[in-house]
Amino acid sequence: MKNRWTGGTSAAFLETGEENLAVAVHRGDPGALERLIDRYEPALYGYAHGILQNTFDAQEVVQDAMLRTHRALTRQYDEARCTALALRPWLFKMVRNLCLNKRRSKTRALETPLESFDDGRLGPFVREHGSELERQQDAQLLRDAMAGLPVEARELIVLRFMEGMSYADIAKTVGATEASLRGKVFRSLKLLRDALEGKFAAGPAPLAGARRSLNPGGNDAV
Amino acid sequence: MQCRSVLTRVDALRTGELQAEEKGAVHEHLRTCPTCDQSVGDVATLSDNIKGLLMSPPRSCRDTMADFYAQIDDVWVAFSDRGLHLIRRGSLEEFQAAHAARFCRTLKPGSLPDALRRQVDDALHGEGVRKPMVDWDDDLSPLEREVLDTLTQIPRGEVRTYEWLARQVGRPKAVRAVGSVCARNTVPFVVPCHRIVPSAGGVGHYAFGSALKREMLLREGVDVDALDTLAKNRVRFIGSRTTKIACFPTCRYARKIREENRVPFRASGEAVEKGFRPCLRCQPFAA
Numbered sequence: 001m002k003n004r005w006t007g008g009t010s011a012a013f014l015e016t017g018e019e020n021l022a023v024a025v026h027r028g029d030p031g032a033l034e035r036l037i038d039r040y041e042p043a044l045y046g047y048a049h050g051i052l053q054n055t056f057d058a059q060e061v062v063q064d065a066m067l068r069t070h071r072a073l074t075r076q077y078d079e080a081r082c083t084a085l086a087l088r089p090w091l092f093k094m095v096r097n098l099c100l101n102k103r104r105s106k107t108r109a110l111e112t113p114l115e116s117f118d119d120g121r122l123g124p125f126v127r128e129h130g131s132e133l134e135r136q137q138d139a140q141l142l143r144d145a146m147a148g149l150p151v152e153a154r155e156l157i158v159l160r161f162m163e164g165m166s167y168a169d170i171a172k173t174v175g176a177t178e179a180s181l182r183g184k185v186f187r188s189l190k191l192l193r194d195a196l197e198g199k200f201a202a203g204p205a206p207l208a209g210a211r212r213s214l215n216p217g218g219n220d221a222v
Numbered sequence: 223m224q225c226r227s228v229l230t231r232v233d234a235l236r237t238g239e240l241q242a243e244e245k246g247a248v249h250e251h252l253r254t255c256p257t258c259d260q261s262v263g264d265v266a267t268l269s270d271n272i273k274g275l276l277m278s279p280p281r282s283c284r285d286t287m288a289d290f291y292a293q294i295d296d297v298w299v300a301f302s303d304r305g306l307h308l309i310r311r312g313s314l315e316e317f318q319a320a321h322a323a324r325f326c327r328t329l330k331p332g333s334l335p336d337a338l339r340r341q342v343d344d345a346l347h348g349e350g351v352r353k354p355m356v357d358w359d360d361d362l363s364p365l366e367r368e369v370l371d372t373l374t375q376i377p378r379g380e381v382r383t384y385e386w387l388a389r390q391v392g393r394p395k396a397v398r399a400v401g402s403v404c405a406r407n408t409v410p411f412v413v414p415c416h417r418i419v420p421s422a423g424g425v426g427h428y429a430f431g432s433a434l435k436r437e438m439l440l441r442e443g444v445d446v447d448a449l450d451t452l453a454k455n456r457v458r459f460i461g462s463r464t465t466k467i468a469c470f471p472t473c474r475y476a477r478k479i480r481e482e483n484r485v486p487f488r489a490s491g492e493a494v495e496k497g498f499r500p501c502l503r504c505q506p507f508a509a
Binding site: 025028029030032033034037038041042043045046049055058059062063066067069070071074119120121122124125126135138139142143146157160161162164166167168182183185186189192 | 224225226229230231232233234237239257258260261264265267268269271272273274275276277278279280281282283284286287315318319320322323325326327328329361
């Protein structure tokens, strides 16, 4: 069976010139674990926090992921597999799975059909910044708006815009095709935009609202 | 190309992830459609602003998963706030490599707390450690845990066999498996895997060489030369003519038997045949 974590652009090509951390950890190089933590912990934590919206849980998930990573790299994978491993999406996928375990539910899919969004301008998401205060205010607004988004939208926005991941790597992480991801990112952006405009500020989560409108006679259909 | 198709692609366009063909079509549309063109800028601004939201964990794994190390005599000791983690002889590099291969913990120099230092010191000087303070690995199997616990119960100055150990943990046939657990002991000396010897006699193998195992047992007061003599005569148990009880030769009750009352046995069957029962303290064979 073809291993989908090997090959691709991520591991071997983008990180040429850089040390292959997976192999370093596998070999037990002194300080390799420290370098792995320094390099990936903030990003993984940001992702876990994006999904879970909880400091404590996110921290626990990241630590668990580190333990599992170490175990896999030193005891389960041979050197060839470590060399070919696309470490970054592999780590994110692990964190994702652990987060979903923690939530004890699958990600709610972005079920709102594409047609329910308009073709207008995507933004604007933030103002032209005049002062540092404005910038901070907008950062807080963004944070709040993101907290109210459905998990999948939040996750995609974190991966795509906070981490700056390529569509190829996101596809590996969340298990979707790049084409479908483009649509999902578009929907996520629209939802974020709506959240920022305060459309759903006090109301139900956007998805719940969308679902209800799809099935108006929900209560009668018993 | 329509607005919808373009809007789903402006983000990929930003990072140059579109195929040349698509790219051309998107650019063409953007020239004629101002709202889509604005969207390109929107996504770019969002991307810039959202990066600032990235937060770091309140407490890094580097701190929660930190081990420290120190040297005592010629051994290296790794420890956490919960106890001893790893004890090894050899060079610092070998020690660090062994630690990295075994534990998902960072490692930096530190000073060993007195309680732990005393334990390692006692272990090295043959004093024995009654209740070792060890930070046991979470992924030890139940068998491993039980074997290591049983090891700590072997009294100083005595030895037991691998066969005995397997019997004590309730897996009498798992002699080899039990031997591997001893070999993987991360805290030798303190958890006395050196007190386990082959049933056939002699001191047997040791991670740091048989000579050191001999030396360790000598320091603890085991008469190693006598063990060798017994092994040469293939004697495995010693019985007392007066009490009809058979022991391991190093059991403190066996050592008390007077010379004229000592009965050597080469096998447990031989002892049973002659009406001897196993000692309750050292349990040399199954009753």
